[in-house]
Amino acid sequence: MMALCCGTGFFMKTAKIYQHRWALIRVPILAMLIVLGTLAWWQLYPMPPRHVVISGGMPDGAYEAHAARYAEAFGRHGMRAKTLGSPGSPVNLQRLGHGQADLALVQGGMAWTPDGSPTLPPGKAPVQTIAIVDTEGLWLFSRHTHIRSLTELSGRRVAAGPIDSGHRHLLQRLLRHQRVADSDVQWSSLSGLEAARALERNALDAVFLVASPHAPVVMHLLRTPGVHLARIEGASAIIEHHPFLDARLLPQDSLGKGLPALDTPLLTTSTHLLARGGLDPAVQRLAAAITREVHGGPQVFHHDGELPNLRHTDFPPSPQARQVLLRGLSGPEAWMPFVPAQWLQRLVVIGLPLSLLGIGLMHLIPAFLHWRLVARLSSWYGELKFIEHDLLVRRVVDVGGMELSRINARLEAIMAATARMRLPPELQPRWYTLRQHIAFVRSQLERYRGR
Known part of the structure; x- marks a missing residue:
């Protein structure tokens, strides 16, 4: 239960960061690149004197x-x-x-x-x-x-x-x-x-x-x-x-x-x-x-x-x-005026690598968080599969009262975690499907309790 709660807290933070990825990921990356580019421009490759x-x-x-x-x-x-x-x-x-x-x-x-x-x-x-x-x-x-x-x-x-x-x-x-x-x-x-x-x-x-x-x-x-x-x-x-x-x-x-x-x-x-x-x-x-x-x-x-x-x-x-x-x-100095050629050289040497780095980070970090969210949803699907196995494949006589209580606690934890989630729109269908499967498993569990 403790691991599930900790995992749920991390999952919710990941979901929040991914949902606000422009404000929490892309804008900070852009600001960082601007700072790095400015430092490189003024310190590592400054413009020549005029x-x-x-x-x-x-x-x-x-x-x-x-x-x-x-x-x-x-x-x-x-x-x-x-x-x-x-x-x-x-x-x-x-x-x-x-x-x-x-x-x-x-x-x-x-x-x-x-x-x-x-x-x-x-x-x-x-x-x-x-x-x-x-x-x-x-x-x-x-x-x-x-x-x-x-x-x-x-x-x-x-x-x-x-x-x-x-x-x-x-x-x-x-x-x-x-x-x-x-x-x-x-x-x-x-x-x-x-x-x-x-x-x-x-x-x-x-x-x-x-x-x-x-x-x-x-x-x-x-x-x-x-x-x-x-x-x-x-x-x-x-x-x-x-x-x-x-x-x-x-x-x-x-x-x-x-x-x-x-x-x-x-x-x-x-x-x-x-x-x-x-x-x-x-x-x-x-x-x-x-x-x-x-x-x-x-x-x-x-x-x-x-x-x-x-x-x-x-x-x-x-x-x-x-x-x-x-x-x-x-290079540019051969076919451009001196000052514009210096600007172009620095844009190529400093701006191009930093732009490629920024574009890569802006895509890779949200993609990684999306993968983490999908992996977490898949893990809950896996837990439901194990519970269904315990309830449907095993005989009811093999499932005692203690086991039913443990399964019920697991379902309640998953249900509580999914109830607090705020997922991005592209993952909402998976979330609704997960909630439906949880409800189905709970109905199966109630049927076993009634026997």
Whole structure:
């Protein structure tokens, strides 16, 4: 009897839950899925930022022009981009390390200092290379035609940009290797067209800069009468000690008629587009795709399609960028705007599995409860079968008064349990049939009692 009562209580709770399955099962499952989806969306697979900061260069330099083109391209993809002016590559690298910029242009050779220590201070976030986007020349312009070596800059007035500029950083590194101390040179902080004009006025002896061949200051100085592009000797020895440099030939008339007047050997270095550590992978992929848009054409020092690439990078390459540079964007990012593609990816990665899970649970749990209810009704049918067996198959003489009382108690318990039940409509016919069978068995029991 106790087991029957306990089983009946559980059965009634199951029936109540099944009868209110929308409120007690499906709505809680839906709420749980919404919470899980929100947590996954914000914590496991958050949307990429809608704003990037790009650290470029000086106003009349190639880096600032590149940064402006990147910002325009990001805008076409639905992202806001802010460009920061910069005196040069050292500052750009520091901004990445401190998280003040997301992307920055940095000239080759900035990964390590001459003594072999990392450029970034310990504890700062590492950076990754999105792509090598340009080839820059090391230009040394002077009014003195006899300058053939960097050592001849000793004692002269040289403009190589501000103290934190990449131009001065590189020239001082090269001079130190040739045993020319920083104090042996009369440094000027002028750069760009200001330095060019000072050289024209004979206020300077030389101007050193790292720039692309079509940079305005390079073109200006190549056209200026009395200013000569120095042909630095010993380039092979310089490259041997500074492997981030390369020797290229600037062909005659490659920049215009008489620019340069003769084939000119020139030291070059690569321009890197770097990303700060922890930048969202989707933004890295988009940045790599933008470099293909901006730098994919032919230039003086490279052929069509040669850049951008990730060969001989100073910093670890971004795996996301490598994939894009090799194969292009994939999935929704290849044929949809950037922001809608990110929404679609998250709906597929997060929403689709959770939707399938929710649909499954919303069907399986009610189905399981329905099965439990049917199984319970079937068990009562089984008990009635046993009672009918005792009453009909066995002889009446074999059924004593104690046995009749026990059977009657079982019938009363089943009758009481079924009387309190509230079953769903689809199980009501079974319930009515069960009640009819109970009444039939009770009538048989009353007949035995009357004998």
